[in-house]
Amino acid sequence: MTTSPVVMWFRRDLRLADNEALSRAAASGEVLPVFVLDPTFTVSGAPRMAFMLRALRKLDQEMGGALVILHGDPREVIPRVAKSVGAREVFAARDFAPYGMKRDAEVAKALQANGASLVQCGSAYAVEPGTVRKGDGTPYAVFTPFYKVWQTVGWPKPFDVPKPTWVQSPKVQCEGFPDEPECSATLPEASAKAAMNRWDEFSEKALDRYYDIRNNPDVDGTSMLSPYLRFGLVHPRTLLADLNDTKSQAHYRSELCWREFYADVLFHQPRTTWENLQPKMNAMKLDTGAKAKQRFDAWCKGETGYPIVDAGMKQLVATGWMHNRVRMIVASFLVKDLHLPWQWGARFFMRHLVDGDIASNNHGWQWTAGTGTDAAPYFRIFNPVAQGEKFDPQGTYVRTWLPQLADVATNMVHQPWELGMLNPYVAPIVDHSVERDESLARYKAVTGK
DNA sequence: TTTTGAGTTGTTCGA
DNA sequence: GTCGAACAACTCAAA
Numbered sequence: 001m002t003t004s005p006v007v008m009w010f011r012r013d014l015r016l017a018d019n020e021a022l023s024r025a026a027a028s029g030e031v032l033p034v035f036v037l038d039p040t041f042t043v044s045g046a047p048r049m050a051f052m053l054r055a056l057r058k059l060d061q062e063m064g065g066a067l068v069i070l071h072g073d074p075r076e077v078i079p080r081v082a083k084s085v086g087a088r089e090v091f092a093a094r095d096f097a098p099y100g101m102k103r104d105a106e107v108a109k110a111l112q113a114n115g116a117s118l119v120q121c122g123s124a125y126a127v128e129p130g131t132v133r134k135g136d137g138t139p140y141a142v143f144t145p146f147y148k149v150w151q152t153v154g155w156p157k158p159f160d161v162p163k164p165t166w167v168q169s170p171k172v173q174c175e176g177f178p179d180e181p182e183c184s185a186t187l188p189e190a191s192a193k194a195a196m197n198r199w200d201e202f203s204e205k206a207l208d209r210y211y212d213i214r215n216n217p218d219v220d221g222t223s224m225l226s227p228y229l230r231f232g233l234v235h236p237r238t239l240l241a242d243l244n245d246t247k248s249q250a251h252y253r254s255e256l257c258w259r260e261f262y263a264d265v266l267f268h269q270p271r272t273t274w275e276n277l278q279p280k281m282n283a284m285k286l287d288t289g290a291k292a293k294q295r296f297d298a299w300c301k302g303e304t305g306y307p308i309v310d311a312g313m314k315q316l317v318a319t320g321w322m323h324n325r326v327r328m329i330v331a332s333f334l335v336k337d338l339h340l341p342w343q344w345g346a347r348f349f350m351r352h353l354v355d356g357d358i359a360s361n362n363h364g365w366q367w368t369a370g371t372g373t374d375a376a377p378y379f380r381i382f383n384p385v386a387q388g389e390k391f392d393p394q395g396t397y398v399r400t401w402l403p404q405l406a407d408v409a410t411n412m413v414h415q416p417w418e419l420g421m422l423n424p425y426v427a428p429i430v431d432h433s434v435e436r437d438e439s440l441a442r443y444k445a446v447t448g449k
Numbered sequence: 450t451t452t453t454g455a456g457t458t459g460t461t462c463g464a
Numbered sequence: 465g466t467c468g469a470a471c472a473a474c475t476c477a478a479a
Contacts, residue, residue: 134476142475144456215458254457328458367458379471380459387459436460440471447472 005030005167009092013232014055015192018158020122025091026164036074045351046181047320054190066166068174079110084171093122096129098270126155129267139268185320195228210248217323218396226355262363276371287339305428308388311401320354331368332382337435342369388414
């Protein structure tokens, strides 16, 4: 007697451990593991693509070479594969981003036409987007109340995954791994093992000081797990299960919640991927002409003349990652010192970030731009000199990425133009205090006061 | 029902 | 140098 196999469709969950959909698939029968290289992915950033391909190779190794890589549109590929191996069920985690939801609905429909079904269980989140609601059933627009409810909703313990029996069928051939795109950035190791190693290292060395050191880019004080969370090499549930209620560990938990909050906001309002969450901000005057493009170019290259901004941009391009504090500083600079659309910065980030996640990235940008969920006022404008002095007090971070500053005295390292003729660095492209006033004036024009 | 207080991440100014 | 106030506006929940 032979039973028909099931298909496990991997997407943003490139791991075998603590994988709810896989545990369900493995309990249902022999499993054909597939990953579909959707042409839509090829337009995303090269570092992220390279990282994902490396993660896929590792996943394939972990399952003894059973992973079937297929190329094409999942709407066509998944139903064809299910049909050719006689699978009646395709297991996959839920995706809550706009493109993924649309794609999954269409795949489910195509499967149904063949008498098969898409069984979606689990997601990349501890609490699935759409779950946390206010008393009246509407979603939250502010983080803190969301966070409180999110914690009371809670999440399951990590899932045990029984060792699956992988199917290798002559009817479905692996179409092979594509070549990695050209990527000069030095990326972290892409494997579930590497994710857990990093979690162990962070837990031992930094987690209990996290509250105090998380904002310092010159210190290895953040988890750096974002690339792993992005591709599901680790599930947040696995991390949450290890956390206690001390101030630092609770704060790390709240950072994991930010990721879930933004996913929730985007789930409820998919239009806010590239549009302002707050429509009133559509009236904000922005610069988009030739001069604006020139300034944007300087920002991208890390040549604004403000060391903390430029160091951040160099780190991004060199490593595919930027410290969170610095992300806020460079974003504030683009929006409030250069008066450029946040979308320009968000797009550049998405091209370069290994952890680029459309919900976290774009809503993080909206938060800084004052067009999003910010419960704080618009006049909160970062001063790049003050931020540098506060969070990189020794100048270690800026010197790491800007060798021209190697010999500049620490008290000048965040404002080398004060050295006058002796400034070894490029001159600032704008005057912060002037642009700050300009931003506040433009904001006043929006509010009409 | 209305009021009240608090809200990730800040800066500047004047005492 | 340190401190508190002012900077604006809206969400949300508790009183």
